Amino acid sequence: MNNLKSLRADRYYSTRELARLFRANESTIRRWADAGKLKCFKSPGGHRKFTPEHVSEFINKYHYEIMSFDLDLSHKLGKEMLSFVTKENVHILSEVFFAQAIRADKESLINILRTCYSADIPLVSIYDDIVGTAVRKTLSFRSHEKLSWAQEHLAISSILESLSQFQSFTEKGLPTSKIALCGSPTNGFQEVVLLGLSHLLEVAGWKVYNLGSNTPLEVLINATQEIAPTLIYASVEYLLENGGQNNCLKLEAAAESSGAELLYFNFYTGRLDVPERNVVGNSTKIASSFKELLPYAGKRLRSVVSRGQNLVAASNKKDAVERVNASKA
Numbered sequence: 001m002n003n004l005k006s007l008r009a010d011r012y013y014s015t016r017e018l019a020r021l022f023r024a025n026e027s028t029i030r031r032w033a034d035a036g037k038l039k040c041f042k043s044p045g046g047h048r049k050f051t052p053e054h055v056s057e058f059i060n061k062y063h064y065e066i067m068s069f070d071l072d073l074s075h076k077l078g079k080e081m082l083s084f085v086t087k088e089n090v091h092i093l094s095e096v097f098f099a100q101a102i103r104a105d106k107e108s109l110i111n112i113l114r115t116c117y118s119a120d121i122p123l124v125s126i127y128d129d130i131v132g133t134a135v136r137k138t139l140s141f142r143s144h145e146k147l148s149w150a151q152e153h154l155a156i157s158s159i160l161e162s163l164s165q166f167q168s169f170t171e172k173g174l175p176t177s178k179i180a181l182c183g184s185p186t187n188g189f190q191e192v193v194l195l196g197l198s199h200l201l202e203v204a205g206w207k208v209y210n211l212g213s214n215t216p217l218e219v220l221i222n223a224t225q226e227i228a229p230t231l232i233y234a235s236v237e238y239l240l241e242n243g244g245q246n247n248c249l250k251l252e253a254a255a256e257s258s259g260a261e262l263l264y265f266n267f268y269t270g271r272l273d274v275p276e277r278n279v280v281g282n283s284t285k286i287a288s289s290f291k292e293l294l295p296y297a298g299k300r301l302r303s304v305v306s307r308g309q310n311l312v313a314a315s316n317k318k319d320a321v322e323r324v325n326a327s328k329a
Contacts, residue, residue: 013050097130104154106158112130127290132267135156135189135267167195180209183223184234186237187214189267201293209223230261234263235264
């Protein structure tokens with residue numbers, strides 16, 4: 001659905017601003033204007049200027065979707081953004097993050113992540129509501145051919161690089177004896193999930209073995225036998241491959257043998273069409289968000305909080321906080 005609330009009625013827009021709004025090149029905007037598709041007027045200096053009415057008419061006629069955040073906000077990613085960043089504005093931040101991902105602006109992506117973390121937005125919310133929303137929109141835009149394969153690849157790659165650098169900025173919790181193992185048989189956006197899962201658990205003090213994308217089932221099973229993890233976090237894509245039921249049974253057997261809990265993840269696509277779902281049974285656990293990781297991660301951890309804190313066990317929260325404070329003294 002087009003969001004015209006992004007347009008301010010009290011101003012004119014330049015060719016550059018509309019290029020950001022429509023995710024197009026400035027030459028494309030000029031071509032639309034010269035062809036009469038997108039109305040405009042020219043300033044005394046000969047520059048094309050567009051009114052909100054011009055933009056609205058174009059959108060309604062050609063059913064073009066625009067970004068739903070304020071253009072004046074999208075490029076303000078410095079110190080002035082810190083006062084704006086609050087939990088209440090997460091939906092706007094997700095739009096800004098998506099826009100910068102499409103532009104492959106890695107520096108801005110890192111700046112957004114660090115600013116959100118510094119503003120005490122929970123880490124799990126950063127992954128679910130900001131990064132996750134950006135990935136879902138990228139996949140949706142590509143499926144509706146509003147982005148090319150190259151644009152999708154650049155966006156996902158930029159998000160991955162920004163997350164890798166963001167991880168070095170956050171603090172890890174006190175080490176625990178818990179071990180996690182995760183992997184996916186496919187790449188692309190699954191790599192974002194694996195990186196996020198690893199980050200959240202490491203902040204909680206877990207030791208994480210991230211096998212990464214393009215991991216064959218046999219490799220995941222062998223790693224389970226060798227590492228004996230507490231939790232196996234596997235992509236639901238293993239169940240969507242040929243022999244999905246047998247894959248599930250093999251993974252369940254490996255998890256049971258090592259004493260691990262098995263949890264599948266199915267993020268961003270909104271699909272849950274596992275062919276053998278009824279055959280596998282209700283015991284198969286499938287998570288669709290980072291928040292759903294928390295109850296399965298040892299069942300003692302309450303929530304992922306941000307800056308300067310850790311995942312805190314509900315049963316001994318007071319002692320854990322005292323240990324953290326003591327370590328900083």
